[in-house]
Amino acid sequence: MTPDEIAALFTRADGQYLCARWGRPIVPVVFGVEESTLSVLKGAVEAVVTLAGHKMAETDTELGANLMVFFLRDWAELPEVPNLDRLIPDLAPLCDRLAKAGANQYRVFRFDEAGAIKAAFVFVRMDDDLAGVSAETLALSQAVQTILLWSDTAFVGVSPLALAAGQVILRPEIAGVIRAAYDPVLPPVARDTSHALRLAARMAALH
Template sequence: MAPEEVEALFTRSSGEYLFARWGRPIAPVVFGVEEATLQVVKGALEAVVALAGHQLAETDPELGSNLMVFFFREWKELTEVPHMEQLVPDLGPLVGRLEAADANQYRFFRFDKDGAIRAAFVFLRMDKELSKVPAETLALSQIVQTMLLWSDEAFRDRSPLAVAGDHTILRPDFAGLIKAAYDPVMPAMAQDPSHALRLSARVAMYAPD
């Protein structure tokens, strides 16, 4: 993966380069799905976290759960979840904007004092389009998009996933990028585009054959 490709994945539409990875073990909880789908989400999370060399935890000492994934039918359901407004700032206006845009997904991150990811909230409105996506594909896609703070335009033109036989897999170059991003010698947060050069140099080393 060339340096300019890596840089584009973490350069926001505003022109700002901003990279962040999780700075603490991930303690997940999933709402709104049956046991079968829950296991699919759990499997995707375990696989990507293991790939990154990161850690999962039963609980986060500060937040209890620091990765919350919500499945629902209508955005207004979020306003009915107890204490949700304490987790997501300006929840009411946000829900209004998402409804107006007819959005079917939204991710919100919180960061620690060093800029690393402290918590993430994933909201999936299961409209007709998302309901057509196989659970395995949807789960893997969302976990990949939550492991790093990608650009808001990162996956507009290409997906980090590929189909291999009957299964959806993480593309080798993106697998290598995630592993490189979690290399202990790399910073948990970066705002200088030169960071993309360092990531690119490690991708080939980490990418699966």
């Protein structure tokens, strides 16, 4: 990938460049799925975390779990989840906006003092479009989209996943970006597009 193509993955719709990775081990918890799907989701998270060279843990000292994934049928269900409004301010108005927009997924990130990711909340509304997607594809997609703070336009129209020999895989160039972004020589958060040049250099070195 060219530096410009990499920069586009982290340049938001308002023109701001922002790339952040997790600054602590990831502790996932999943709500609203059957036991069989739970293992698929956690397996996808573990695979992407391993790819990044990052770590998982059994518990987070501050939050208990720091990657919370909620599956639901209707946005109206979320405000009924006990204490969730403490974690997500203005939860009810947010759900109203998501319902009006017909959204089927939404992610909220929390950051530490350095700007690295310390928590992520993922909400997936299983509409007709997502109901036809396999658990493996859905799990890998969400894991990829929470391992880094991507631009809000990064995967609009272009999935981070691809098909290879009938199997859903992470696109090699996106895998390369994730590996490079977690290289210890790079900062956990970057707000300048020169960071994309450094990512491209790391991708070339790691290839």
